[in-house]
Amino acid sequence: MATGLLLGGFTANAQLIDEKNVTVTMDLQPILQLDMSTTTQLDFVFDEIDDYYAGITQYGATILKVSSSVSFDLYAVGRSTAGTRFWDQQIAYGVGAGIANIPMSCVELRQNTANAATTGFAGGVAADYSAAFGAVGTPTATNSLYVAAGGGLALPTAADKYIAGHNGVADFIGGGSYLTATGTLAGTNNYYYSMDYRIVPGLPAVFPNASTNIALGFEDIVTANAPGDYAAPGVYTMYVQYILLENQ
Numbered sequence: 343m344a345t346g347l348l349l350g351g352f353t354a355n356a357q358l359i360d361e362k363n364v365t366v367t368m369d370l371q372p373i374l375q376l377d378m379s380t381t382t383q384l385d386f387v388f389d390e391i392d393d394y395y396a397g398i399t400q401y402g403a404t405i406l407k408v409s410s411s412v413s414f415d416l417y418a419v420g421r422s423t424a425g426t427r428f429w430d431q432q433i434a435y436g437v438g439a440g441i442a443n444i445p446m447s448c449v450e451l452r453q454n455t456a457n458a459a460t461t462g463f464a465g466g467v468a469a470d471y472s473a474a475f476g477a478v479g480t481p482t483a484t485n486s487l488y489v490a491a492g493g494g495l496a497l498p499t500a501a502d503k504y505i506a507g508h509n510g511v512a513d514f515i516g517g518g519s520y521l522t523a524t525g526t527l528a529g530t531n532n533y534y535y536s537m538d539y540r541i542v543p544g545l546p547a548v549f550p551n552a553s554t555n556i557a558l559g560f561e562d563i564v565t566a567n568a569p570g571d572y573a574a575p576g577v578y579t580m581y582v583q584y585i586l587l588e589n590q
Contacts, residue, residue: 374411380405388547401538404536406537408515414515415507417488417585418582419583420488427446440573441567445566446580447552448487449486452540453470454537457505459504
């Protein structure tokens with residue numbers, strides 16, 4: 343008699359599996375980068391009567407290039423080593439009368455690209471420095487450099503000028519870079535700014551366009567002192583500080 347073995351009756355369909363995980367971490371650090379191309383020092387030498395009356399303009403003296411991974415604001419502020427609103431007097435010419443406290447806001451700026459984050463504020467206050475320089479002989483503070491109270495770094499208020507963005511969380515320029523944005527030469531690039539500078543002492547030298555804040559009125563020498571006063575001859579220095587900060 344033959345004996346047989348019958349193997350059957352079930353099917354092996356279970357699949358063996360072994361799993362291991364790798365954790366991937368991404369750290370997106372905020373980046374704010376401001377590149378500035380300019381001469382080491384901008385010299386305004388007033389040695390002709392015409393220069394006093396018409397002023398001196400330096401075109402495209404500073405180029406600002408922004409790259410940012412976050413929304414940002416950009417503004418300029420006048421600074422002095424003395425920490426006041428006035429220029430530092432380095433050299434005085436003669437011993438005659440004159441006012442040595444020349445407001446830093448007499449420096450006028452003009453940017454080639456308008457501030458895209460703002461459309462103007464109540465009272466017609468300029469939001470940036472994109473307006474053309476005013477006519478000589480007609481005092482205007484439209485392009486007057488922002489100077490913080492006490493000569494510090496306080497943020498410009500809603501009535502002051504920014505180059506890009508503005509005071510408040512709703513007004514800003516979104517992240518981006520001059521390396522990828524278009525319109526650089528056409529003056530429509532929100533990350534590329536060419537800055538002009540102008541100083542008009544006037545005759546006599548009272549700096550009629552000086553104002554820390556349009557809402558506060560002019561800060562020329564006549565307003566700050568007695569009528570008939572004028573700037574004392576000499577060598578004065580100050581610096582313009584450009585500040586790029588994350589919008590808050």
